[in-house]
Amino acid sequence: MADLVYQKIITSLKKSIDDGEYSDMRLPDERSLAESYSVSRSSIKRALGLMADQGIIFKKRGSGTFVNPLYLKQGSSFSYSGKNLGITDSFNANGQKPGVKVLKFDVVHPDKDLQDNLFLKPSEFVYSFERLRFLDDVPFMIETGYIPIKLAPELSEQIASESIFNYVESELGKEVNKTYLTISAQPSDEEGKKLLNLSANEPVGLMEGIFFLDDGTPFEFSTMKLHYKYFKYDSFVDLGNK
């Protein structure tokens, strides 16, 4: 992917771990690694630091660096920590065919909440749309999105039926790659029962998120209601002080 030193080291170390080279669960010390890779200790530290953030390894001062045993036991869903987003690409991996149906596509004024979240004046307009998403033709998610028209003037129902983020990236040269997510759950409402084929006692998972452009501009406010069986979010959390 990249020719960055620390990236290559991460890739290499992962491979070594997968290959079972560190059967005692212990990695060489940073100074040795620096020498054997012929890079500075700083780069090793960066690589190991990122891997620790991802939960692949544990570092302990004075003691050493260790492989997270669960990283080996595959099936423990280690591949997508913090990544189950409502984005087309995120769902491809499973080999299922994604589909989108646009239920609504309008232009409206933002209400107070939306003004706050997207930093808009009451007079500004936003696109308001609702999409139903499928996996292998089974509906699993209702998505309600709001995007300021000034940020994507040419947005259309046609684009919404494909991938908005891809459009933004390829046509507008902007990138959406950060999001602030709030995750919760609710009993299914009428819409959920109807569109997601839920019965009364079956809930929906809620992912409310604000998506940002790379310069920090809030780009979209999105509420995703997921069929509870498709609702799963993984994350590795460091409770450390830092």
Add this chain to the structure above:
Amino acid sequence: MADLVYQKIITSLKKSIDDGEYSDMRLPDERSLAESYSVSRSSIKRALGLMADQGIIFKKRGSGTFVNPLYLKQGSSFSYSGKNLGITDSFNANGQKPGVKVLKFDVVHPDKDLQDNLFLKPSEFVYSFERLRFLDDVPFMIETGYIPIKLAPELSEQIASESIFNYVESELGKEVNKTYLTISAQPSDEEGKKLLNLSANEPVGLMEGIFFLDDGTPFEFSTMKLHYKYFKYDSFVDLGNK
């Protein structure tokens, strides 16, 4: 809390942001900051990097560093990104009084799943316990936990009625500060209806987690069923390549 340079810089910068010193949403460049704080640019980079990870600021190469506008708008729950854990302390902040009732406390053999997750042999024993947690005397969470006896030989129902992690830290000198969480939702089962006063259509939020000691040893496998109204998880996600 700490006398670390980058920590103090973070604290200081946060204060400056809160005080509205950067009304144009733009922070000084790294080199200037380094000079005005009389520290190296490396330390500034570290501080800004961490703040970016937390979603407080956005960095853009060639352009500058900007405040996340949502960080200002308080109420947008920015204080606890990635932290709504089932730990005593996490719930204190809201000013509500936490309570615990131990429903079960046994020693059993781990089943296959548990053996995998905690890396145990079938012959080894684990503590098995179930706790009901309260906030202001209202039950909101059912917690089912498993801890290998070899990791906490002296564990008791008494300890479980208080804080297990505090005990581990103060008495065993170990620290539990990392966890791998899987978040999902389910219709409420009989237990949930009874203990959490849920009606048939009201769901529970599920947080399944493996808690680790600082050296990477899996310490506890825990399943937390939360009353859906108390179920909320916030996180700031960077979809970047990295």
Add this chain to the structure above:
DNA sequence: TTCATAAATTGGAGCGGCCCAATTTTATAC
């Protein structure tokens, strides 16, 4: 052998420098 102490190991923090890439600003030419 046991146990306290000293030494070596190992990751953490910080410095200050170098060059580069993306972006913005300024200068220049038409």
Add this chain to the structure above:
DNA sequence: GTATAAAATTGGGCCGCTCCAATTTATGAA
């Protein structure tokens, strides 16, 4: 004026070094 090119700005990556703190290992006295 406007478009183009050059220069300055700004964050990214990497190096290599110093010192420190936590831990482990080796040492040596009782």
